[in-house]
Amino acid sequence: MGTRVAVAGASGYAGGELVRLIAGHPELDLVAATAHSQAGTPLAAAHPQLTGLDMVLAETGPAVLSDADLVFLALPHGQSAALAAQLPPGVKVVDLGADHRLTAAAAWSRYYGGQHAGAWTYGLPELPGQREKIVVAERVANTGCYAVATILALAPLIAAGLVEPEDVVVVAASGTSGAGRAAKAHLLGSEVMGDLSPYKVGAHQHVPEIKQATGARSLSFTPILAPMPRGILATVTARPAGAVSLGAVREALIATYDPSPFVTVLPEGVMPHTAATLGSNAAHLQAALDADSGRVIVVSAIDNLGRGAAAQAVQCANIMLGLPETTGLSAYGVAP
The missing domain is CATH 3.30.360.10 (Dihydrodipicolinate Reductase; domain 2)
Structure with a gap:
Protein backbone atom coordinates (compact mmCIF):
# COMPACT_ATOMS: atom_id res chain seq x y z
CA MET A 1 0.00 0.00 0.00
CA GLY A 2 1.29 3.43 -0.95
CA THR A 3 1.07 6.84 0.67
CA ARG A 4 -2.52 7.84 1.43
CA VAL A 5 -3.39 11.10 -0.34
CA ALA A 6 -6.48 13.29 -0.64
CA VAL A 7 -7.50 16.00 -3.10
CA ALA A 8 -9.58 18.95 -1.93
CA GLY A 9 -11.26 20.70 -4.85
CA ALA A 10 -11.29 17.58 -7.01
CA SER A 11 -14.20 18.78 -9.15
CA GLY A 12 -12.15 21.54 -10.77
CA TYR A 13 -9.80 21.26 -13.73
CA ALA A 14 -6.59 21.16 -11.65
CA GLY A 15 -8.23 18.81 -9.14
CA GLY A 16 -9.31 16.45 -11.91
CA GLU A 17 -5.80 16.44 -13.36
CA LEU A 18 -4.43 15.66 -9.91
CA VAL A 19 -6.77 12.69 -9.55
CA ARG A 20 -5.77 11.41 -13.00
CA LEU A 21 -2.07 11.59 -12.12
CA ILE A 22 -2.59 9.99 -8.72
CA ALA A 23 -4.57 7.14 -10.31
CA GLY A 24 -1.52 6.28 -12.43
CA HIS A 25 1.03 6.83 -9.66
CA PRO A 26 2.62 3.64 -8.32
CA GLU A 27 3.22 5.03 -4.80
CA LEU A 28 0.10 7.11 -4.11
CA ASP A 29 -3.32 5.83 -3.03
CA LEU A 30 -6.27 8.21 -3.33
CA VAL A 31 -8.39 7.91 -0.18
CA ALA A 32 -10.57 11.02 -0.56
CA ALA A 33 -11.61 13.51 -3.22
CA THR A 34 -13.72 16.47 -2.10
CA ALA A 35 -15.79 19.26 -3.61
CA HIS A 36 -18.26 21.96 -2.63
CA SER A 37 -21.30 22.26 -4.90
CA GLN A 38 -20.71 18.85 -6.47
CA ALA A 39 -20.24 16.98 -3.18
CA GLY A 40 -22.23 13.75 -3.17
CA THR A 41 -21.90 13.17 -6.91
CA PRO A 42 -19.73 10.48 -8.51
CA LEU A 43 -16.23 11.60 -9.45
CA ALA A 44 -16.81 10.47 -13.03
CA ALA A 45 -19.85 12.75 -13.29
CA ALA A 46 -17.53 15.73 -12.85
CA HIS A 47 -14.72 14.19 -14.89
CA PRO A 48 -15.87 11.71 -17.56
CA GLN A 49 -12.21 11.01 -18.41
CA LEU A 50 -11.97 9.35 -14.97
CA THR A 51 -14.75 6.83 -15.60
CA GLY A 52 -13.80 3.63 -13.81
CA LEU A 53 -12.62 5.36 -10.63
CA ASP A 54 -15.40 4.31 -8.27
CA MET A 55 -15.41 7.29 -5.90
CA VAL A 56 -17.99 9.81 -4.71
CA LEU A 57 -16.96 13.42 -4.11
CA ALA A 58 -17.11 14.18 -0.39
CA GLU A 59 -17.85 17.54 1.23
CA THR A 60 -14.66 19.53 1.68
CA GLY A 61 -13.64 19.71 5.33
CA PRO A 62 -10.82 18.78 7.70
CA ALA A 63 -12.44 15.57 8.96
CA VAL A 64 -12.38 13.74 5.63
CA LEU A 65 -8.91 15.06 4.74
CA SER A 66 -7.15 14.43 8.06
CA ASP A 67 -7.00 10.68 7.46
CA ALA A 68 -4.54 11.16 4.60
CA ASP A 69 -0.76 11.28 4.86
CA LEU A 70 -0.61 14.07 2.26
CA VAL A 71 -3.31 16.47 1.08
CA PHE A 72 -3.41 18.41 -2.18
CA LEU A 73 -5.43 21.63 -1.93
CA ALA A 74 -6.82 22.62 -5.35
CA LEU A 75 -9.07 25.39 -4.07
CA PRO A 76 -9.76 28.97 -5.20
CA HIS A 77 -7.32 31.60 -3.97
CA GLY A 78 -8.03 32.61 -0.40
CA GLN A 79 -9.70 29.34 0.61
CA SER A 80 -6.71 27.12 1.37
CA ALA A 81 -5.28 28.79 4.47
CA ALA A 82 -8.25 28.27 6.78
CA LEU A 83 -8.62 24.62 5.80
CA ALA A 84 -4.90 23.89 6.05
CA ALA A 85 -4.82 25.38 9.55
CA GLN A 86 -7.34 22.74 10.65
CA LEU A 87 -5.29 19.77 9.42
CA PRO A 88 -3.28 18.01 12.13
CA PRO A 89 0.52 18.17 12.41
CA GLY A 90 2.14 15.37 10.47
CA VAL A 91 -0.22 15.67 7.50
CA LYS A 92 1.83 16.99 4.61
CA VAL A 93 0.13 19.57 2.37
CA VAL A 94 0.76 20.86 -1.15
CA ASP A 95 -1.34 23.96 -1.86
CA LEU A 96 -2.06 24.69 -5.52
CA GLY A 97 -3.63 28.03 -4.58
CA ALA A 98 -1.88 31.32 -3.94
CA ASP A 99 -2.49 31.60 -0.20
CA HIS A 100 1.05 30.74 0.90
CA ARG A 101 3.27 31.73 -2.06
CA LEU A 102 4.13 35.30 -1.15
CA THR A 103 6.50 36.28 1.64
CA ALA A 104 5.41 39.94 1.74
CA ALA A 105 2.06 40.73 3.36
CA ALA A 106 1.89 44.04 1.48
CA ALA A 107 2.15 42.25 -1.88
CA TRP A 108 -0.63 39.85 -0.88
CA SER A 109 -2.88 42.72 0.18
CA ARG A 110 -2.25 44.63 -3.02
CA TYR A 111 -2.84 41.80 -5.48
CA TYR A 112 -5.24 39.48 -3.63
CA GLY A 113 -6.71 41.42 -0.71
CA GLY A 114 -7.57 40.18 2.75
CA GLN A 115 -5.28 38.86 5.46
CA HIS A 116 -1.93 37.37 4.56
CA ALA A 117 -1.69 33.75 5.76
CA GLY A 118 2.11 33.55 5.74
CA ALA A 119 4.53 31.90 3.35
CA TRP A 120 5.26 28.18 2.99
CA THR A 121 8.20 26.52 1.27
CA TYR A 122 8.00 27.54 -2.39
CA GLY A 123 7.29 24.59 -4.65
CA LEU A 124 9.60 25.10 -7.62
CA PRO A 125 12.28 22.40 -7.34
CA GLU A 126 14.44 23.80 -10.15
CA LEU A 127 15.28 26.98 -8.25
CA PRO A 128 18.75 26.77 -6.62
CA GLY A 129 18.55 25.04 -3.25
CA GLN A 130 14.80 24.56 -3.41
CA ARG A 131 14.76 20.76 -3.66
CA GLU A 132 16.59 20.58 -0.36
CA LYS A 133 13.97 22.80 1.26
CA ILE A 134 11.07 20.82 -0.20
CA VAL A 135 12.54 17.53 1.06
CA VAL A 136 12.17 18.60 4.70
CA ALA A 137 8.97 20.65 4.29
CA GLU A 138 5.61 19.64 5.68
CA ARG A 139 3.77 22.44 3.84
CA VAL A 140 4.60 23.47 0.25
CA ALA A 141 3.10 26.25 -1.87
CA ASN A 142 2.85 25.26 -5.53
CA THR A 143 3.68 27.97 -8.06
CA GLY A 144 1.23 29.90 -10.18
CA CYS A 145 0.91 28.75 -13.79
CA LEU A 305 -2.74 22.15 -15.80
CA GLY A 306 0.41 20.00 -15.81
CA ARG A 307 3.62 21.88 -15.12
CA GLY A 308 1.54 24.89 -14.11
CA ALA A 309 -0.55 23.06 -11.51
CA ALA A 310 -1.18 19.35 -10.93
CA ALA A 311 1.95 17.68 -12.31
CA GLN A 312 4.26 20.07 -10.51
CA ALA A 313 2.28 19.49 -7.31
CA VAL A 314 2.90 15.75 -7.70
CA GLN A 315 6.59 16.48 -8.38
CA CYS A 316 6.77 18.37 -5.08
CA ALA A 317 4.88 15.60 -3.27
CA ASN A 318 7.34 13.04 -4.60
CA ILE A 319 10.23 15.05 -3.19
CA MET A 320 8.46 15.52 0.16
CA LEU A 321 7.86 11.77 0.39
CA GLY A 322 11.43 10.81 -0.49
CA LEU A 323 10.45 9.37 -3.87
CA PRO A 324 12.24 9.97 -7.18
CA GLU A 325 10.68 13.21 -8.38
CA THR A 326 9.83 11.68 -11.75
CA THR A 327 7.61 8.97 -10.20
CA GLY A 328 4.22 8.89 -11.90
CA LEU A 329 5.07 11.83 -14.15
CA SER A 330 6.11 12.25 -17.77
CA ALA A 331 8.33 14.77 -19.51
CA TYR A 332 6.72 13.87 -22.83
CA GLY A 333 3.59 15.49 -24.20
CA VAL A 334 0.59 13.93 -25.89
CA ALA A 335 0.19 14.58 -29.61
CA PRO A 336 -1.58 15.30 -31.82
Missing part, protein backbone atom coordinates in the same frame (compact mmCIF):
# COMPACT_ATOMS: atom_id res chain seq x y z
CA TYR A 146 2.08 31.94 -15.51
CA ALA A 147 4.67 32.29 -12.75
CA VAL A 148 6.43 28.98 -13.39
CA ALA A 149 6.55 29.56 -17.15
CA THR A 150 8.16 32.96 -16.56
CA ILE A 151 10.42 32.07 -13.63
CA LEU A 152 12.02 29.13 -15.45
CA ALA A 153 12.84 31.43 -18.37
CA LEU A 154 14.08 34.41 -16.36
CA ALA A 155 15.63 33.31 -13.07
CA PRO A 156 18.88 31.81 -14.48
CA LEU A 157 19.61 34.91 -16.52
CA ILE A 158 19.24 37.32 -13.62
CA ALA A 159 21.24 34.99 -11.36
CA ALA A 160 24.06 34.87 -13.93
CA GLY A 161 24.09 38.66 -14.32
CA LEU A 162 23.26 38.42 -18.02
CA VAL A 163 20.16 40.64 -17.92
CA GLU A 164 19.09 43.66 -15.92
CA PRO A 165 16.46 43.00 -13.23
CA GLU A 166 14.69 46.20 -14.24
CA ASP A 167 12.45 46.54 -17.29
CA VAL A 168 11.48 42.90 -17.69
CA VAL A 169 8.55 42.50 -20.08
CA VAL A 170 6.40 39.37 -20.29
CA VAL A 171 3.57 38.65 -22.72
CA ALA A 172 1.97 35.26 -22.15
CA ALA A 173 -1.01 33.44 -23.63
CA SER A 174 -2.95 30.82 -21.68
CA GLY A 175 -5.66 28.32 -22.44
CA THR A 176 -9.10 28.85 -20.93
CA SER A 177 -8.73 26.15 -18.26
CA GLY A 178 -6.47 28.58 -16.41
CA ALA A 179 -9.57 30.60 -15.55
CA GLY A 180 -11.13 27.68 -13.69
CA ARG A 181 -14.30 25.71 -14.29
CA ALA A 182 -16.94 28.13 -13.06
CA ALA A 183 -19.44 29.15 -15.75
CA LYS A 184 -18.54 32.61 -17.05
CA ALA A 185 -19.96 34.28 -20.14
CA HIS A 186 -16.58 35.42 -21.48
CA LEU A 187 -15.31 31.83 -21.38
CA LEU A 188 -18.09 30.35 -23.49
CA GLY A 189 -16.87 28.60 -26.61
CA SER A 190 -18.72 31.10 -28.80
CA GLU A 191 -16.87 33.95 -27.11
CA VAL A 192 -13.40 32.40 -27.05
CA MET A 193 -13.10 30.67 -30.42
CA GLY A 194 -11.40 32.77 -33.07
CA ASP A 195 -10.41 35.41 -30.55
CA LEU A 196 -7.46 36.57 -28.45
CA SER A 197 -8.10 38.93 -25.56
CA PRO A 198 -5.88 40.47 -22.87
CA TYR A 199 -7.04 40.60 -19.26
CA LYS A 200 -5.81 41.94 -15.91
CA VAL A 201 -3.45 44.13 -17.93
CA GLY A 202 -0.93 45.85 -15.67
CA ALA A 203 -2.21 44.20 -12.48
CA HIS A 204 -1.94 40.41 -12.69
CA GLN A 205 -1.53 38.62 -9.37
CA HIS A 206 1.46 36.55 -10.50
CA VAL A 207 3.69 39.64 -10.81
CA PRO A 208 4.86 39.71 -7.15
CA GLU A 209 5.44 35.96 -7.20
CA ILE A 210 7.64 36.22 -10.30
CA LYS A 211 9.61 39.11 -8.82
CA GLN A 212 10.05 37.27 -5.52
CA ALA A 213 11.39 34.12 -7.20
CA THR A 214 13.62 35.73 -9.83
CA GLY A 215 14.95 38.92 -8.27
CA ALA A 216 13.33 41.05 -10.98
CA ARG A 217 12.67 44.57 -9.69
CA SER A 218 10.42 45.93 -12.43
CA LEU A 219 8.08 43.70 -14.40
CA SER A 220 5.44 44.47 -17.02
CA PHE A 221 3.16 41.48 -17.51
CA THR A 222 0.37 41.10 -20.08
CA PRO A 223 -1.68 37.89 -19.99
CA ILE A 224 -3.73 36.86 -23.02
CA LEU A 225 -6.65 34.43 -23.15
CA ALA A 226 -6.10 32.04 -26.06
CA PRO A 227 -8.74 29.90 -27.83
CA MET A 228 -7.43 26.55 -26.56
CA PRO A 229 -8.27 24.46 -23.49
CA ARG A 230 -4.79 24.25 -21.94
CA GLY A 231 -1.22 25.44 -22.37
CA ILE A 232 0.86 28.56 -21.76
CA LEU A 233 3.30 30.25 -24.11
CA ALA A 234 5.29 33.01 -22.42
CA THR A 235 7.64 35.43 -24.17
CA VAL A 236 10.02 36.95 -21.62
CA THR A 237 12.30 39.82 -22.61
CA ALA A 238 14.90 41.78 -20.65
CA ARG A 239 17.67 44.31 -21.23
CA PRO A 240 21.11 42.69 -21.49
CA ALA A 241 23.61 43.59 -18.77
CA GLY A 242 26.39 44.70 -21.08
CA ALA A 243 27.54 42.79 -24.15
CA VAL A 244 25.72 39.46 -24.05
CA SER A 245 25.85 36.75 -26.70
CA LEU A 246 23.14 34.26 -27.54
CA GLY A 247 25.60 31.52 -26.69
CA ALA A 248 26.02 32.88 -23.16
CA VAL A 249 22.28 33.02 -22.64
CA ARG A 250 21.77 29.46 -23.85
CA GLU A 251 24.74 28.26 -21.79
CA ALA A 252 23.22 29.77 -18.62
CA LEU A 253 19.89 28.06 -19.27
CA ILE A 254 21.46 24.73 -20.17
CA ALA A 255 23.78 24.78 -17.15
CA THR A 256 20.81 25.44 -14.86
CA TYR A 257 18.50 22.79 -16.29
CA ASP A 258 20.80 20.11 -17.66
CA PRO A 259 20.24 17.93 -14.56
CA SER A 260 16.47 18.57 -14.60
CA PRO A 261 14.24 15.74 -15.82
CA PHE A 262 11.47 18.11 -16.84
CA VAL A 263 12.99 21.36 -18.20
CA THR A 264 14.45 21.23 -21.70
CA VAL A 265 16.35 23.94 -23.57
CA LEU A 266 15.47 23.15 -27.16
CA PRO A 267 18.09 22.95 -29.91
CA GLU A 268 19.06 26.35 -31.28
CA GLY A 269 16.44 27.70 -33.67
CA VAL A 270 13.67 25.35 -32.49
CA MET A 271 10.84 27.28 -30.87
CA PRO A 272 8.56 25.94 -28.10
CA HIS A 273 4.99 24.85 -28.84
CA THR A 274 2.29 24.45 -26.20
CA ALA A 275 1.01 21.26 -27.86
CA ALA A 276 4.37 19.59 -27.32
CA THR A 277 3.94 19.83 -23.54
CA LEU A 278 0.29 18.75 -23.38
CA GLY A 279 -0.45 16.34 -20.54
CA SER A 280 3.09 16.46 -19.18
CA ASN A 281 5.23 18.12 -16.51
CA ALA A 282 7.58 19.44 -19.18
CA ALA A 283 8.77 22.98 -19.76
CA HIS A 284 10.37 23.82 -23.12
CA LEU A 285 12.63 26.88 -23.41
CA GLN A 286 14.32 28.70 -26.27
CA ALA A 287 16.46 31.84 -26.29
CA ALA A 288 17.01 34.56 -28.88
CA LEU A 289 18.46 38.05 -29.17
CA ASP A 290 16.31 40.78 -30.66
CA ALA A 291 18.12 42.02 -33.77
CA ASP A 292 16.80 45.57 -33.39
CA SER A 293 16.64 46.32 -29.66
CA GLY A 294 19.30 43.88 -28.48
CA ARG A 295 16.96 42.59 -25.77
CA VAL A 296 17.32 39.04 -24.55
CA ILE A 297 14.27 36.88 -25.31
CA VAL A 298 13.36 33.55 -23.77
CA VAL A 299 10.21 31.74 -24.90
CA SER A 300 8.68 29.18 -22.56
CA ALA A 301 5.93 26.61 -23.14
CA ILE A 302 4.14 24.52 -20.51
CA ASP A 303 0.82 22.80 -19.92
CA ASN A 304 -0.92 25.10 -17.42
